[in-house]
Amino acid sequence: MEQKTKIHAEDGQQEILITREFDLPLELLFKAYVETEFVEQWMGTRVIKLEAKKHGSYRFETTDPKGNKHGFNGVIHDCIPNQRIIRTFEMEGSPFGIQLEFYEFDELSKETSRLRMRVLYESVAQRDQLLKLPFTQGINMAHNRIQDIMHRRSG
């Protein structure tokens, strides 16, 4: 299957490029980022605040299966409808620092659009740590699963 989402992370740089093409008109793709109703649906998060405008800010909150709440927030530096969003992103209480995110929205045809995200991290080390996170978690999850199976067998 063709990979719709492309990730580009150059060695030794503190940014990540994420590109994705959507079977959606540009307006709908943009709406998904600026309207509370849609952000909540696709991100599976509660939107506490979302001012999609210049000098605006946002705060989201998710609740994990254990009932712990996790906050995300940032400042919206620029927001030009159907063109671009520039914002910061912070995972509250995490060691990953602040990210600066550039979103570029492009129309490819009447029914298709593209999003290009450029995410800048505070340092190369921080970027690499974040990139490896799902990799490490994946390994841990596999380990836990093995442990579960082994426990069940011995129990």
Add this chain to the structure above:
Amino acid sequence: MNLRRDVFQAIADPTRRAILLLVAAQSMSAGAIAANFDSARPTISKHLQILTECQLLAQEQEGREVYYSINAKKMKEVADFIEPFRMIWEQRFNKLEAVMKKYQSKKS
């Protein structure tokens, strides 16, 4: 100090990446590899040692020379490490697309 080596540490250095590119084309002796760089021979030897410890390079003795070749399996591990990160984004974007498509069809 004996630092634990991993492949990501190995590819963090530009000289080591250059060595990997060189050896990717054909297996080479340490001398032939060193001839491609301005760095002192011991420096290149150190890089080769690190790459070998990380199993990105495989060593083979041929007469008096040690030949280095690339370990494709380990290199794939490097290429794959970004894949879980990509998958997370793929899932998120798929969800976005599905949510907005539903909204679109309701509207029309």
